[in-house]
Amino acid sequence: MHEFSLAEDLLKLAIDEASKAGIVQLDKITVRIGTVSGVNVDALEFAWGFLRDTEEITKNTELVVEHVQGIGRCKSCGRESELDRIFLFCPYCESPSLEIISGREFILARLEGDDDSDHSGAESEKSEMKNG
Ligand SMILES: [Zn+2]
Numbered sequence: 457m458h459e460f461s462l463a464e465d466l467l468k469l470a471i472d473e474a475s476k477a478g479i480v481q482l483d484k485i486t487v488r489i490g491t492v493s494g495v496n497v498d499a500l501e502f503a504w505g506f507l508r509d510t511e512e513i514t515k516n517t518e519l520v521v522e523h524v525q526g527i528g529r530c531k532s533c534g535r536e537s538e539l540d541r542i543f544l545f546c547p548y549c550e551s552p553s554l555e556i557i558s559g560r561e562f563i564l565a566r567l568e569g570d571d572d573s574d575h576s577g578a579e580s581e582k583s584e585m586k587n588g
Contacts, residue, residue, distance in 0.1 A: 459496050462562070463503035469564050471513055482517040482569040490559035492526035492542050517569075526559025 470485050489495050501519055508514040526539035532551035544554050 459499035460503045460507075462495060463500055463507050466500075466504070466564060467507050467511065467514060470517070470567060471511060473564065473567055474513060474569060477567060478571040479567060479569040480513065480572045482514050482567060484518040484520055484566075484568040485564060486520045486522060486566040486568075488522045488524050488561050488563040488565045490524040490526055490561040492539050492556055492559040493562050494542070495562055497521050497523075513569075522565065524559055524561045527557050528554040529557050530554055 466485075466487065470482060474480075474482050489497060489500075501521070504519045508517050508519075526541075527536055528539045528543075528546075529536045530546035530549060530551055531553035533546060533549045535546065535548045536557070537547050537554075539554075539556065539559055542556075545552050546554055
């Protein structure tokens with residue numbers, strides 16, 4: 457299952473980023489996923505629910521998904537259209553030369569958790585990861 461290996465990558469990256477930010481226990485991670493990234497969010501959440509408990513730092517860590525709207529731009533007429541799946545024909549002129557300009561994201565956007573000092577609530581912003 458593709459999403460299982462994505463969840464494994466996500467777990468490794470989250471642990472890596474957490475240690476850089478001084479976080480010892482992760483409460484929540486936020487992932488940005490584009491509508492045309494090809495990632496099955498349900499399958500990813502399922503895999504995460506299983507994998508998170510294999511590491512102390514991610515035990516019970518909540519996975520929050522932010523959806524990014526896919527946008528394609530037509531190379532023939534220049535118009536932009538919203539994409540909810542990989543659909544490579546322009547809805548205006550039916551040209552098959554749509555370029556996807558947004559929506560392929562699979563990004564670990566934010567980490568929230570407790571650091572090892574007294575004040576909790578450490579956060580870390582934006583760390584890009586490759587899809588697949
Ligand atoms: Zn067009």
